[in-house]
Amino acid sequence: MKLTILGGGGFRVPLVYGALLSDHAEGRVTEVVLHDLDARRLRAVSRVLAEQAEAVPDAPAVSATTDLDEALRGAAFVFSAIRVGGLQGRAEDERIALAAGVLGQETVGAGGIAYGLRTVPVAVDIARRVARLAPDAWVINFTNPAGLVTEAMTRHLGDRVIGICDSPVGLGRRIARVLGADPERAFVDYVGLNHLGWVRGLRVAGRDELPRLLGDPALLGSFEEGRLFGADWLRSLGAIPNEYLHYYYFNREAVRAYQEAERTRGAFLRDQQARFYTEAAGPGGSALSAWDRTRAEREATYMAENRESAGAGEREEEDLSGGYEKVALALMRAIARDERATLILNVRNRSTLRVLDADAVIEVPCLVDADGAHPLAADPLPGHATGLVCAVKEVERQVLAAAESGSRATAVKAFALHPLVDSVTIARRLVEEYTAAHLGLAYLA
Structure with missing residues (x-):
């Protein structure tokens, strides 16, 4: 089975290959094709992968190419892990936003919008090529902003593109560890958008253990999110937010x-x-x-x-080993072998959250089988979370509209509507400075 990795010269590719090396079952990936625009990065990553494979006799064969069409032909799975503009582009996104007094993080606020505006056109081109050259392939999207980019690709690939993120998985595992539960046996009731979600329950053998955590200050202070947000705020919310919500709740x-x-x-x-x-x-x-x-x-x-800023201290040892590659491997196994699994993924909403339309990509637990990922039913979000989800989803829709139309005015609207950009004047300034800094935004007129 052939796996193509777009952004194959990326730094985290060895995590994916390391996960593949542990899979020896029938129907596993036997061929990995790395695609990147930078041949030097491809050579470097290929060297790392070759060393990883030295002690594994049945390691998947690895090849590298700068030809996108060649990379896609015959692929059963495509991992999209591209970074349009590279890390220099990310640094510019952050610098420009912070100079304007707003957040520049690559997936949240002004930085996330800038990154999305230059990434969506490239992701759409990839989706169209996959539909033409590898129509039976499943696309697993790692590219940030993951929910936004996945939604852009669904318009051409439907449910054959699935977005993944390791943040909800890591959060669920931390909560389970604190409660003394086996993470593999716990169901994490997590709902929201990518980097904008909340754990509302953690069920073990049908019993919700989250109230026990919320009622114990010592337990709340014993893991990363408890220290990051503070026990009092978590008890007020009655939920454990994704770590990225720190940018919203403690923005200043x-x-x-x-x-x-x-x-x-x-x-x-x-x-x-x-x-x-x-x-x-x-x-x-x-x-x-x-x-x-x-x-x-x-x-x-x-x-x-x-x-x-929160006095949360250092990261725990268990959280330093990655995680998204494990989600990706579990997703591939479930589809390729029809091995049912429940995973938190970015998929089309259908009727899961009634405040959003069916095509809105959300991040929720899904049942995965040979037919893809199916979002599980979820209780409605509380009002404060609903307002934030709806506001940010509208921003994503404006980014998609700007990318499709090339409208500068629509790009300004996307920035201005974001909860973390508090001024239309600042939104206009951001569009001016981002378009001056990035050739990838030259299409905005």
Whole structure:
């Protein structure tokens, strides 16, 4: 079975390949094709993968190409993990937003809108090519902003594109660990949009254990989200938010922390990964060792500014090992082998959340089988969460409309409507500065 990875020169690709190396069952992936526009990055990542495969006799064969059509032909699964504009683009997104006094994170607020506006046209082109060259393929979207990009691709691929994110999975596992439950046996009642969702229950053998957590200050203070949001706020919500909601609930503190940081997250990753690719592409030395060192530093510093502003301390050891690659492998297994699984995924809403239309992509638990991912029924969100979900979904729709029409005015509207951009004047300034900084936004007129 052939797996094509778009963005195959990306830093996290070895996580995916490492997960594939652990799968020896019938129907597994036997061929991996890496596609990237940067041949140097492809060579570096290919070296890492070759070292990973050295002790595995039946390791999937790996090839690399810069030809997108060649990469797609014959694929059973396509992982889309592209970064339009690279990490330099992310650094610019953050810098411009923070200079305007608003959040620049790559999936939330102004930075997420800028990233979406330049990514959606590329993702749509990929979706059209998949429909033409590999119509039976399943596309698993890793590309951020994951919900927005997945929704753009569904308009051409329907339910054959599924978005994934490791944040809800990691959150559910942390809650289960704190409660002494087996994460594999716990059902996580999680509902929302990508990076905008809430755990409302954690059921073990039919019993909801979340009230026990919310009623115990010591337990609440023993895991990352409890320290990040504070026990009092979590009890007020009656739920555990995705970590990215810290940008909403503590926006002023987050913006200030990012403005005061020595470098933005994008600039840090840009410089860090530049060193890795130089080392891994050169002769001699171990590319895998270089990747391991770089990954450990990357994971340990994840959302460091938020944790520092909240006094949340360091990340726990269990949260430094990745996770989205495990979700991707479980999703592929469920589809390819018709092995039913329940996974939190980004899929079309259908009738799950009645405040949104059927085509809106949401992030919810799904039953996965050979026919794809089917969202499970969910209770309505409380009013405060409904308002936020509806507002952000409308922003996503305006981004999609701007990407389709090339309308600069619609792009301004997308920024202005976002809850974390508090001024039409600032929205106009952001569009001006982002279009000046990114060639990928030259289509806005």
